[in-house]
Structures are given as structure tokens and as C-alpha cells.
Amino acid sequence: MKKSFPVVPVLTALFAASFFVVPLIATFYFSLKMTRGELGFAAYASVFNSAEFLTTITYSTIASLVAILIGAVIIVPTAYWVRLKVPRLRPVVEFISLLPLVVPPVVLVFGYIRLFGSNSWLPLTTTTAGTDMLLVLGYVVLSMPYMFRAVDNGLAVIDIATLTEAAESLGASRLRTIATVIFPNVRAAIISGAFLTFSISLGEFVLASLLNRPAFGPYLVQLGQDRAYEPAALAIMSFGFTWGCMVLMQVFATRKPGQRWFPRLTSRPAQRTTA
Amino acid sequence: MSFLSITNAVKTFGTNTVVKGFDLAVEKGEFVSFLGPSGCGKTTVLRMIAGFERPTSGKITIDGRDVTDLAPNKRRIGMVFQAYALFPNMNVAGNIAFGLKIAGLGKAETEARVQEMLGLIGLSHLAERYPYEMSGGQQQRVALARALAPKPQVLLLDEPLSALDAKIRVSLREEIRDIQRRLGITTVFVTHDQEEAxxxxxxxxxMNGGRADQIGTPSEIYNRPSTRFVAGFVGTLNVLRARLERQPQTVTVAGTSVQLAQPVRTADADGNLSLALRPEALSLRPSEGRDVAFDGLVKSVNFMGSVIRIRMDVGGEAISFDMFNSPDLVPPAVGARATAHAASRDMFELTA
Amino acid sequence: MTMDVAAPRADLGPSLPRAGRLGRVNWNWLGVAPFFLFAFLFLIGPVLYLVGGAFQNTEGAFTFDNIIALGSPNIVASFSLSIRLSLLSAAMGAVAGLLLAQAVILGGLPAWVRGAFTTFSGVASNFAGVPLAFAFIATLGRLGLVTVLLRDLFGINLYASGFNLFSFFGLSLVYLYFQLPLMFLIIAPALDGLKKEWREAAEILGATRRQYWQLIGLPVLAPTILGCFLLLFANAFGTLATVYALMGSGFDVVPIVLFQQIRGNVLYNPNLGYALALGMVVIMGVSNTLYLILRSRAERWQK
Structure with a gap:
């Protein structure tokens, strides 16, 4: 059966591969043509020299990082607590965490604008800081399905009930247990979820545009209407960025707790071994 | 002429030869087991009979017809897999009917045959169940019925019991044997469990290393293993160093002179050879025919319920044997001197 | 507000004896309170507000007028456009993804091919939105590389032969770039779940390869394939940024209409906007729910 050369599978794979790769090559080639008559990185230079690019990418990076932080602070203790103490609630929590897949961003932000508008009991959209916060919280919501799944899978791998009991029998308080036993063990899972969150929210367009924030997504769209070569350069860079995030996510998702060849993102290295 | 015959079958995967010149003739209605450790080639031979692997060289015939190059779906063979392999999208009746439908049997005939097979395996009440709703033992019986439904010429069983619990394993193997006898179907059974075989x-x-080490009835295999491998794989065995004392068949074992039943064939230049002795051939009591006595030291006594296993050191050779437990029996003490009796005709030479 | 989520836990922890649950009030639910509070404020609340608004007029009185107004021709047209586009792109993605997965996983190709496609798919399924639109403009736009190469090297004028990237079909081709890898990623485990023994059992019972696929392979995969199709459908239905970047605001799929409505460009009745949002959530909800049901059915079979 295996002896004949798999002609059809090979052709299928080649066809699919070219569908995936040709747009990237075309975009890359296009991005090099900014200077007439020669190939070069002028478009890239132009992007990096733009003040607007730098401000918007900085804004979006900060917003994404804060979203990751808040997401972790909300999701990790919840996932842990649900597994440990109230397993009956797990289906409910899981269902809620999957809801953002059902609610399109445009609907979500519409609700925000109406619910937190100027006539509201909590008029977040009337101040810049409030709107920034709403954007960040929106990103937390959008990334919740991925974050929850990553953390919950991470918790499923370790036996948290036994670990918690072991830590408590050694005299650790619960907060200390979470900080020094549970968190380090699911850190890889959290980081893996974080990279996915980052790749979703960095170039996000709908929320940022409708909340009227100076983020990277709206800048990209504007650039696409005004320029020809810079958008291609940005498309290539954002593909590379997405690739980087996914690879790092994979690396962390498959890493076993306790493996040590990555920079530690939290402090307290000594306590972990003693706890 | 035998019903199923395999002649000089060889199977090579890349540079690895898994089956090396395998010969076997199976009579119609016979139940033959392939026994051996994993990697001995038993499953590969089975898959060659089924047609999933094509022999690198050699020939396979069924009922006089050369099937070596025939596709599996043309061979009229029934097969039962280790992991049940029931079709998950069909219920029990659907699974059993599958082969009949493919063969183009009419609706009424199919229905009747399915009922007959369900009766045979005693699961008539589960006809509507889906595989995921059944226990492993039930699934495997359905798999047997599915394989038998189209009246195959040969039935192949690929370790069908090894995924099951110990108790079900025993009851199902008796059921399989019973059904096989009733139908008189030629059967090849693959297992690594010697008791099962x-x-x-x-x-x-x-089988060992891609070859058939020995082919024989269970009692021949057990009592007269022809190689050291067979002897070791089938049951426990005492292997004793012996020395040829006088041609053709007088040897010295642990300081005792023994007259063997057969002439010695494999003594080396110094006259050394290996003898094998089943534990149950040894006893602490002398009796008629037990003409050899080994004096030695009791090293350990293990109480195992109905039997007591005793290990002794006789002139530097370790022997172990079992004695039946009974309320009035006093087992020997560890460190005591004792004499084990054996019959010289039970001692055989290990030739390979 | 969000900063103190961990605090209740700290107070609670030591005071919670494991054995003392029965006679006392159970405080364990407090540990999940921050999550529920957050979800209610920033996910469920806003959606409920829109749903409620969909059944109110501008004075706040209960009415079905907004729901009935969804039947107006231009809104029906945009729902129809959205659904057709999503169906087409989901169908294309499902078929292409299944064929690719079948070729790569069961087609006897070396293992690294699968690894490469899996890694790439992980990236491509997340490579949506504005950059994706740019990439396709650079490829198949009027001056795109492929367009130009086909014209100059082979004399094929794509745009003269009726192709247009900025069209219904062009858009679904762009969607395929993230739909295909998504399908590949979620169908691959299901193909792995097809046991080799099923094929062998079918074969030894006399079935041909075609009969195997017809009677066992495809029926076993059917719930998964259908479920994936629904997931792709929902995925396409909610897509906004890609359309917006490629077509501007003139292509009236539902998310764009709602987007414009929020910006105050199209509809002047916010309650009708609520009804639009409700319609989207219902369609997304139904397809996702069906997906989950079908997936659990498929998992039951592939135990």
C-alpha cells in the first residue's frame, strides 16, 4: 500500500503551501519596492521613522500588557479556586469564559459605549483614563477564552488539591500557597496564554476604533488608506510578530513545570524550592 | 494437504528482518496459537495471513489457493483485533451485519444471520447498543461475532484478550474455544501469555526472533521443549549443569550420577551440557520411578496457598520445586538438609 | 476595583476548616466572586443591556418594533450577505482544510510535513484583520505580484476575466487564509482518532477503500466536520477588521453596518442597533452551541 508514491497528497500539500506562502512573498516583495527602480528597506525605515507609528505601537503594547496582567490576576485564582473548592461551578465558569467567542467585539464595545456612556451610573467613557481602562478590560474579555483554557489545562496537569494540602500541612497560608506553589507551577501555562492575548490585542481594530483610542489597529487602517508600501512592510512585520508570539506560546505550553531555561518573570526563586 | 499453509515466509521492514523463513501447516478446524514475546514476529505472520502485510518472499495458501498476493478484502478471513475495533457509528447489530452487507446478502438473510450470531455470543439483548455503551468483554464478543458472521474460511485472533480483566480473560477464552469447536473453524490465535496458549x-x-522455535501440542511444548528459549518461556524450569560421564547417556549432575533416557547430543569438548527439569518433577518424597536423589540445603520456603515452593542448593546447583499443601504437612525448615527425588526420564537435555 | 481581587482569598484562607462545611455558611463561593463580578460588569451586563434595549423604544417602553424592523430590506440584505459570505468561506475552509489534513496526515507524507503545516496553521489562523488584507492587496490586488506576474508572464489578465479581490468571492478567498488553517488544526485530532484497526476490520470484512470511507470514515467524522463548519461560520460571521481594511465601510456585512451605526453614520435609532447586535449574538450563539454539542458527540465515539 505504501509503496506507490503519494502523488495526490503531495500535490495537495504543495498547493496549500503555495496558497499560504505566495501572499507572504508577494507582500514582502511589494514592501521592498518603495524606492523606484530598486529593492530596499525604505518602507520599513519610513515606518520606524514615523512618530505616529511609535506612539500607537507603544500605546497598544502597554494596553496589551496591562490586559495580560489583569487577565492573569482574575483568571488564575478563579481557575484554581474552582478546581479546589467549588468544582460544581466549573461548568458555569467555563461557559462564561467561552462567551466572548459568541459575542463579537463590535457588539461588546457597543454595549460598553451604551452602558458606560455619559448618562450612565459609571460614566467611564467620559474621561480618557476611563476609556483607556474600558479598552484594556475589553481586551481582557476578548482573551478570556484562551487565557482560561491555558490556565485550566495547566492546573489539570498538576494535582492542585494534593499540592495545596501538602503546602498547608507544612504551615503555609493560602495566599502563600498560591504565590509560591500554585503560581510557579502554572506559570508556563499563563505565559502561553499571555502570548496569545498579546497577538490578539496588539493590532486589535474594532474596540480601539470605536472607543476612539490612539491604538495601533486604527493607525494600520488609516495607513492602508493613505500609503501603498508601508502597509506591506507592516503586514510582514506583524506576520513575523504573530509567528514569534505563537512559537513562544507553543514553547511555554509544552514546557514542563520546573524546567529552567527561560528567564523567570516573577521573583521569589528561593521560596519555591523551600515551600 | 493442509488447509492453511505458510511456506518459507520472510518479511523485511527496511533493513530489519522480522520474520525469517517461517513454515506452518494448519489442518482444517485446527486451533493453532502463536506464542512468543513482543517483537518475535507473531503478529507480523498473522498480518501476512490476513493480507495486511505482503511477505517479502514465501507463499501462503488457503484451501489449496495461493493467496500471497490477494488483497485482504478478497481473502474471506475473519479477524478479531486487540483493541476491539468495533465501528463506533454502528450499533451491535450494524457491526455484525457489516460484512454481510458488503457481501451483498439480502435483508432477511442478513437479519437472520445477525440474530444467529447474537445468540452464539449470548448478547441478543444488546443488539441496539453502541460500542461505547458496552464493557470491553462485551465489545470483544461482538467483534468475534462480526468476524464470524460472513462465514470466513479462517479466523485470526490478534491478542484478543490482552486488553481485558483477568477474570473475563479466562471466561472469554473458554467461550472462544467453545464457539470455535462448534463451528469447526480453522483458527490462528496470537498471544504472549503461555497459560492462555x-x-x-x-x-x-x-516463536522467537522471527522463527518458529517449536511447533507442537501444549503437552509436547511443555514437557519436551526443544530449545532453551521454549523451555524458559513456557513455564518455570530448573536448568542444571551436567557433565558427560560415559557415552552415550550417563552424566553427573550435582555430584549424582544419572542415566538419561536419550543419548547426549550436545556435550562440548569438555563434556559439559545443560539439563532441564520441571519443578513438578521433583518431590521431597521418594516414590516408584524417582530414581535420582539430590541431597542439599533448603535455601527458602515460600508458602503460596495450595502449593509451597521450595528452593534448594544441591552441590552448587539451584533447584526449585513445588509441593502440594495439606493440613498435616510440615514443610522443611530453612537451612535444614533435605533430599529431593526426581525421575531420570523427566530430565532432558537442552539442545539450543 | 480589579486590583483587589485576590484579597478576599487571603482573608478567607486560614479561616476555612475543611471539615467545618456542613454546619456553617459556605463561604467558598466568595472566592469566585471577583470573576463573576468582572464577567457581569464587562461581558454579560453590556450584552444584556443591548438585548434589553432591543425590546424597547426610545422612551424605554417595551416593544417588538426593533425586531420587526430587522425585516426591513436593507437589514435583511446585510444579514443575507453576511450569512452567504460566512457559509461560502466556511464551506471553502472546511473542504480545503479536510483535504489538506487528509493528505498530510493519512496520505503517507513524512512527519515533518505535518509539523510544518501545524506550526504554520497556528500562526495563520491568528493572522487576521488589517495586515491580512494588506497581504492580499499586495498579492492579488490590481497591482499585486500574482496579478502582475500572470499578466506579464502568461498573458492572463485576472481582472479582465472577471476576478476582483474587492468582491464577494475575493473576500471569501481572503477569509480562506485563516479559515483553512483553523479547520486543519481542529480536524487533525479527529483524523488521528480514526483507528487504523477500523480500516483493517472493514477491509478484512470485504470492504473496499471507498466503502470504508463511505460507511465508516466519513460517518465517524461527520459530527466533527459539521461542528468545525459551524465554528468556521461563526468565525467568519464575526469578522470585521479584515472586511473594513479591504473594502472600506461600503460593504454591508452585519458587523460593518453595526460599526457604522455606532459611529452614527447610518441608522439614527440606537434601539435598532441593539436589535442588530441581538441578531448577531443569536446567530453566533446558535452556531457555537451546535458546535459544542456536535463535538461532545464526536468525542463520545472516539473514546
């Missing part, structure tokens, strides 16, 4: 087979093929 012993209890179920007409003949056993003990």
Missing part, C-alpha cells in the same frame, strides 16, 4: 490450543507455535 496452553489452555486453548490444539497446537502451539513458539
Amino acid at each position: 496452553m489452555s486453548i490450543s490444539d497446537r502451539i507455535v513458539v
Whole structure:
């Protein structure tokens, strides 16, 4: 059966591969043509020299990082607590965490604008800081399905009930247990979820545009209407960025707790071994 | 002419030769087991009979017809897999009917045959169940019925019991044997469990390293293993160093002179050879025919319920044997001197 | 507000004896309170507000007028456009993804091919939105590389032969770039779940390869394939940024209409906007729910 050369599978794979790769090559080639008559990185230079690019990418990076932080602070203790103490609630929590897949961003932000508008009991959209916060919280919501799944899978791998009991029998308080036993063990899972969150929210367009924030997504769209070569350069860079995030996510998702060849993102290295 | 015959079959995967010149002739209605450790080639031979692997060289015939190059779906063979392999999208009746439908049997005939097979395996009440709703033992019986439904010429069983619990394993193997006898179907059974093979087979093929080490009835295999491998794989065995004392068949074992039943064939230049002795051939009591006595030291006594296993050191050789437990029996003490008796005709030479 | 989520836990922890649950009030639910509070404020609340608004007029009185107004021709047209586009792109993605997965996983190709496609798919399924639109403009736009190469090297004028990237079909081709890898990623485990023994059992019972696929392979995969199709459908239905970047605001799929409505460009009745949002959530909800049901059915079979 295996002896004949798999002609059809090979052709299928080649066809699919070219569908995936040709747009990237075309975009890359296009991005090099900014200077007439020669190939070069002028478009890239132009992007990096733009003040607007730098401000918007900085804004979006900060917003994404804060979203990751808040997401972790909300999701990790919840996932842990649900597994440990109230397993009956797990289906409910899981269902809620999957809801953002059902609610399109445009609907979500519409609700925000109406619910937190100027006539509201909590008029977040009337101040810049409030709107920034709403954007960040929106990103937390959008990334919740991925974050929850990553953390919950991470918790499923370790036996948290036994670990918690072991830590408590050694005299650790619960907060200390979470900080020094549970968190380090699911850190890889959290980081893996974080990279996915980052790749979703960095170039996000709908929320940022409708909340009227100076983020990277709206800048990209504007650039696409005004320029020809810079958008291609940005498309290539954002593909590379997405690739980087996914690879790092994979690396962390498959890493076993306790493996040590990555920079530690939290402090307290000594306590972990003693706890 | 035998019903199923395999002649000089060889199978090579890349540079690895898994089956090396395998010969076997199976009579119609016979139940033959392939016994051996994993990697001995038993499953590969089975898959060659089924047609999933094509022999690199050699020939396979069924009922006089050369099937070596025939596709599996043309061979009229029934097969039962280790992991049940029931079709998950069909219920029990659908699974059993599958082969009949493919063969183009009419609706009424199919229905009747399915009922007959369900009766045969005693699961008539589960016809509507889906595989995921059944236990492993039930699934495997359905798999048997599915394989038998189209009236195959040969039934192949690929370790069908090894995924099951110990208790079900025993009851199902008896059921399989019973059904096989009633239908008189030629059957090849693959297993790595020697007790299973012993209890179920007409003949056993003990395989080792891609070859058949020995082919024989269970009692031949057990009592007269022809190689050291067979002897070791089938049951426990005392292997004793011996020395040829006088041609053709007088040897010295642990300081005792023994007259063997057969002439010695494999003594080396110094006259050394290996003898084998089943534990049950030894006893602490002398009796008629037990003409050899080994004096030695009791090293350990293990109480195992109905039997007591005793290990002794006799002139530097370790022997172990079992004695039946009974309320009035006083087992020997560890460190005591004792004498084990054996019959010289039970001692055989290990030739390979 | 969000900063103190961990605090209740700290107070609670030591005071919670494991054995003392029965006679006392159970405080364990407090540990999940921050999550529920957050979800209610920033996910469920806003959606409920829109749903409620969909059944109110501008004075706040209960009415079905907004729901009935969804039947107006231009809104029906945009729902129809959205659904057709999503169906087409989901169908294309499902078929192409299944064929690719079948070729790569069961087609006897070396293992690294699968690894490469899996890694790439992980990236491509997340490579949506504005950059994706740019990439396709650079490829198949009027001056795109492929367009130009086909014209100059082979004399094929794509745009003269009726192709247009900025069209219904062009858009679904762009969607395929993230739909295909998504399908590949979620169908691959299901193909792995097809046991080799099923094929062998079918074969030894006399079935041909075609009969195997017809009677066992495809029926076993059917719930998964259908479920994936629904997931792709929902995925396409909610897509906004890609359309917006490629077509501007003139292509009236539902998310764009709602987007414009929020910006105050199209509809002047916010309650009708609520009804639009409700319609989207219902369609997304139904397809996702069906997906989950079908997936659990498929998992039951592939135990």
C-alpha cells in the first residue's frame, strides 16, 4: 500500500503551501519596492521613522500588557479556586469564559459605549483614563477564552488539591500557597496564554476604533488608506510578530513545570524550592 | 494437504528482518496459537495471513489457493483485533451485519444471520447498543461475532484478550474455544501469555526472533521443549549443569550420577551440557520411578496457598520445586538438609 | 476595583476548616466572586443591556418594533450577505482544510510535513484583520505580484476575466487564509482518532477503500466536520477588521453596518442597533452551541 508514491497528497500539500506562502512573498516583495527602480528597506525605515507609528505601537503594547496582567490576576485564582473548592461551578465558569467567542467585539464595545456612556451610573467613557481602562478590560474579555483554557489545562496537569494540602500541612497560608506553589507551577501555562492575548490585542481594530483610542489597529487602517508600501512592510512585520508570539506560546505550553531555561518573570526563586 | 499453509515466509521492514523463513501447516478446524514475546514476529505472520502485510518472499495458501498476493478484502478471513475495533457509528447489530452487507446478502438473510450470531455470543439483548455503551468483554464478543458472521474460511485472533480483566480473560477464552469447536473453524490465535496458549490450543507455535522455535501440542511444548528459549518461556524450569560421564547417556549432575533416557547430543569438548527439569518433577518424597536423589540445603520456603515452593542448593546447583499443601504437612525448615527425588526420564537435555 | 481581587482569598484562607462545611455558611463561593463580578460588569451586563434595549423604544417602553424592523430590506440584505459570505468561506475552509489534513496526515507524507503545516496553521489562523488584507492587496490586488506576474508572464489578465479581490468571492478567498488553517488544526485530532484497526476490520470484512470511507470514515467524522463548519461560520460571521481594511465601510456585512451605526453614520435609532447586535449574538450563539454539542458527540465515539 505504501509503496506507490503519494502523488495526490503531495500535490495537495504543495498547493496549500503555495496558497499560504505566495501572499507572504508577494507582500514582502511589494514592501521592498518603495524606492523606484530598486529593492530596499525604505518602507520599513519610513515606518520606524514615523512618530505616529511609535506612539500607537507603544500605546497598544502597554494596553496589551496591562490586559495580560489583569487577565492573569482574575483568571488564575478563579481557575484554581474552582478546581479546589467549588468544582460544581466549573461548568458555569467555563461557559462564561467561552462567551466572548459568541459575542463579537463590535457588539461588546457597543454595549460598553451604551452602558458606560455619559448618562450612565459609571460614566467611564467620559474621561480618557476611563476609556483607556474600558479598552484594556475589553481586551481582557476578548482573551478570556484562551487565557482560561491555558490556565485550566495547566492546573489539570498538576494535582492542585494534593499540592495545596501538602503546602498547608507544612504551615503555609493560602495566599502563600498560591504565590509560591500554585503560581510557579502554572506559570508556563499563563505565559502561553499571555502570548496569545498579546497577538490578539496588539493590532486589535474594532474596540480601539470605536472607543476612539490612539491604538495601533486604527493607525494600520488609516495607513492602508493613505500609503501603498508601508502597509506591506507592516503586514510582514506583524506576520513575523504573530509567528514569534505563537512559537513562544507553543514553547511555554509544552514546557514542563520546573524546567529552567527561560528567564523567570516573577521573583521569589528561593521560596519555591523551600515551600 | 493442509488447509492453511505458510511456506518459507520472510518479511523485511527496511533493513530489519522480522520474520525469517517461517513454515506452518494448519489442518482444517485446527486451533493453532502463536506464542512468543513482543517483537518475535507473531503478529507480523498473522498480518501476512490476513493480507495486511505482503511477505517479502514465501507463499501462503488457503484451501489449496495461493493467496500471497490477494488483497485482504478478497481473502474471506475473519479477524478479531486487540483493541476491539468495533465501528463506533454502528450499533451491535450494524457491526455484525457489516460484512454481510458488503457481501451483498439480502435483508432477511442478513437479519437472520445477525440474530444467529447474537445468540452464539449470548448478547441478543444488546443488539441496539453502541460500542461505547458496552464493557470491553462485551465489545470483544461482538467483534468475534462480526468476524464470524460472513462465514470466513479462517479466523485470526490478534491478542484478543490482552486488553481485558483477568477474570473475563479466562471466561472469554473458554467461550472462544467453545464457539470455535462448534463451528469447526480453522483458527490462528496470537498471544504472549503461555497459560492462555496452553489452555486453548490444539497446537502451539513458539516463536522467537522471527522463527518458529517449536511447533507442537501444549503437552509436547511443555514437557519436551526443544530449545532453551521454549523451555524458559513456557513455564518455570530448573536448568542444571551436567557433565558427560560415559557415552552415550550417563552424566553427573550435582555430584549424582544419572542415566538419561536419550543419548547426549550436545556435550562440548569438555563434556559439559545443560539439563532441564520441571519443578513438578521433583518431590521431597521418594516414590516408584524417582530414581535420582539430590541431597542439599533448603535455601527458602515460600508458602503460596495450595502449593509451597521450595528452593534448594544441591552441590552448587539451584533447584526449585513445588509441593502440594495439606493440613498435616510440615514443610522443611530453612537451612535444614533435605533430599529431593526426581525421575531420570523427566530430565532432558537442552539442545539450543 | 480589579486590583483587589485576590484579597478576599487571603482573608478567607486560614479561616476555612475543611471539615467545618456542613454546619456553617459556605463561604467558598466568595472566592469566585471577583470573576463573576468582572464577567457581569464587562461581558454579560453590556450584552444584556443591548438585548434589553432591543425590546424597547426610545422612551424605554417595551416593544417588538426593533425586531420587526430587522425585516426591513436593507437589514435583511446585510444579514443575507453576511450569512452567504460566512457559509461560502466556511464551506471553502472546511473542504480545503479536510483535504489538506487528509493528505498530510493519512496520505503517507513524512512527519515533518505535518509539523510544518501545524506550526504554520497556528500562526495563520491568528493572522487576521488589517495586515491580512494588506497581504492580499499586495498579492492579488490590481497591482499585486500574482496579478502582475500572470499578466506579464502568461498573458492572463485576472481582472479582465472577471476576478476582483474587492468582491464577494475575493473576500471569501481572503477569509480562506485563516479559515483553512483553523479547520486543519481542529480536524487533525479527529483524523488521528480514526483507528487504523477500523480500516483493517472493514477491509478484512470485504470492504473496499471507498466503502470504508463511505460507511465508516466519513460517518465517524461527520459530527466533527459539521461542528468545525459551524465554528468556521461563526468565525467568519464575526469578522470585521479584515472586511473594513479591504473594502472600506461600503460593504454591508452585519458587523460593518453595526460599526457604522455606532459611529452614527447610518441608522439614527440606537434601539435598532441593539436589535442588530441581538441578531448577531443569536446567530453566533446558535452556531457555537451546535458546535459544542456536535463535538461532545464526536468525542463520545472516539473514546
